[in-house]
Amino acid sequence: MLVFLFLACFICLWMFRFIRARRLVPQMTSSQMTDAATSTSKKRSTFLSIPLSAVVSLSQVPGIGPVTLERLAVRGITTPSQLVGQFMVLNRDRAAMVSWLCSECSTRRREGEMVAEALFEKSERMMVL
Secondary structure (H helix, E strand, O other), X not given: OHHHHHXXXXXXXXXXXXXXXXXXXXXXXXXXXXXXXXXXXXXXXXXHHOOHHHOOOHHHOOOOOHHHHHXXXXXXXXXXXXXXXXXXXXXOOHHHHHXXXXXXXXXXXXXXXXXXXXXXXXXXXXXXX
16 A cells, blocks of 8 residues: 555655656747747758868758767767768668658657758769759
8 A cells, every 4th residue: 555655655755756847948939930040050061162171070060960970980980071971871872861760860850850861961062063
């Protein structure tokens, strides 16, 4: 009986913390959502406009956030050049890159698509030069 009481208290406490945390998270306004979209497109245009040697951090690659950055580091990919190398190993196949990012790094499909598309465009520009 004491175990059930303990469990009930634990569940109530957990639910209280969950509800409280949800109220403390601010909702994004439409202007903040527009700013986020603008910053994503700005990150993309910056990534595509500068040479690969000037891209010093993986966080400059569109679609890569702090979590993906850590997961890539676990797999030995710590530089943008290494990520482009992985893309080249996959024969510049965007679908294969998305699949690799989703399976190996648990990246969400949308972020994986952003990374793959940016890498594809970057590799296209590198081939032309």
